[in-house]
Amino acid sequence: MATALAGRRVGDEVLFYADKKFVARARILGHFRNRALAKAIWGVDENGRTWEHMMAQGDVDEFGVPAEPLLERLGIPVPLRSLTLVGADRRYRFLDMVNPSETARTARPEPSPDVEAGTLPRKEDVLRALxxxxxxxxxxxxxxxxxxxxxxxxxxxxxxxxxxxxxxxxxxxxxxxxxxxxxxxxxxxxxxxxxxxxxxxxxxxxxxxxxxxxxxxxxxxxxxxxxxxxxxxxxxxxxxxxxxxxxxxxxx
Incomplete structure (x- = not known):
């Protein structure tokens, strides 16, 4: 957890995973380390460790999107079992696959083979990348x-x-x-x-x-x-x- 959070920055997007689905996403507002707070919230495990590396998040959006199509295209084993980091160049290639409004209506089509990695066709995607x-x-x-x-x-x-x-x-x-x-x-x-x-x-x-x-x-x-x-x-x-x-x- 500490290693993973070390590379995160304010503004990065976080996807939450449960039961083989992405159930929410949020934006990182800050990250910090506070063992006392973590113990008060979660306690400790059998080895006396706790989850002291923490993130503050905002712009939380709850939904339910099948995770397997996106994880497979990113080359991440299914089911997801740990905190996993994905670089922007890979993440934005499949950004639309985690689109709750589209998924609620219909399954996403297969990506066209001539779509280049990093394609950002919408204003929202460009702003998010910036x-x-x-x-x-x-x-x-x-x-x-x-x-x-x-x-x-x-x-x-x-x-x-x-x-x-x-x-x-x-x-x-x-x-x-x-x-x-x-x-x-x-x-x-x-x-x-x-x-x-x-x-x-x-x-x-x-x-x-x-x-x-x-x-x-x-x-x-x-x-x-x-x-x-x-x-x-x-x-x-x-x-x-x-x-x-x-x-x-x-x-x-």
């Missing part, structure tokens, strides 16, 4: 590299809404534009490493990297240059963002 964005932590402070890069990318989309080619940016341009932003607005003691968000934003489910093999270790700046790599919002995320700020045209 709120759950994971950043590197150093000296108990989150890195600003990913948030700054996303703000920059949103600005590019907004500047030229109708140009699909504006979605992806070549590495050289990315480095020239994002590097100074990281230097000016990142933490004073952080290194200016634009290659970090260029590559690692893929885990957000919002971001594509093209022109270079996405498998293996993160590429160096020289390798990104040699490959002519480009990166930016995924097609679906860019479409949702463009649609969200497109003003309605006057009628008549």
């Amino acid at each position: 709120s759950a964005l994971k950043t590197h932590i150093k000296d108990r402070r989150p890195s600003r590299h990913k948030p700054i890069t996303l703000l920059w990318a949103i600005g590019r989309l907004a500047a030229e809404q109708e140009r699909e080619r504006n979605r992806l940016v070549e590495w050289q341009t990315f480095r020239e534009e994002v590097g100074p932003l990281l230097r000016d607005f990142g933490h004073p003691d952080s290194r200016v490493t634009p290659e970090y968000p260029f590559w690692h934003l893929r885990s957000s489910g919002l971001w594509d990297v093209e022109g270079i093999d996405a498998q293996g270790t993160a590429p160096t700046p020289s390798r990104l240059t040699a490959a002519g790599a480009s990166a930016g919002f995924s097609k679906d995320a860019a479409r949702v963002l463009r649609r969200s700020w497109r003003a309605p045209r006057p009628s008549g």
Whole structure:
């Protein structure tokens, strides 16, 4: 439990599982360790241990959704027997499978084979991915590299809404534009490493990297240059963002 909670952040989503179903979900508001409180609530087991690593949660939504289809696609053994962590890139691929309103009406269809991992077709999904964005932590402070890069990318989309080619940016341009932003607005003691968000934003489910093999270790700046790599919002995320700020045209 302690190991699992160590990687959780405020804003992450939690699914509750019982009797082979997901019965509720909630948002993490905070997590803490309090042995005295845990003993008062749950007591201790036969070895004197208690569940002292705790989470405060809000936005609780109760429902009943069969868990097996989602667990199978995530490669998690059924039935679920312990606290299990799932990264955003895998979680968002099957986000709609835990949709109580849809499940109440009908079973979800099989995912189309041409749907890419990380596809986020709805505004709510994009906002959820942004709120759950994971950043590197150093000296108990989150890195600003990913948030700054996303703000920059949103600005590019907004500047030229109708140009699909504006979605992806070549590495050289990315480095020239994002590097100074990281230097000016990142933490004073952080290194200016634009290659970090260029590559690692893929885990957000919002971001594509093209022109270079996405498998293996993160590429160096020289390798990104040699490959002519480009990166930016995924097609679906860019479409949702463009649609969200497109003003309605006057009628008549």
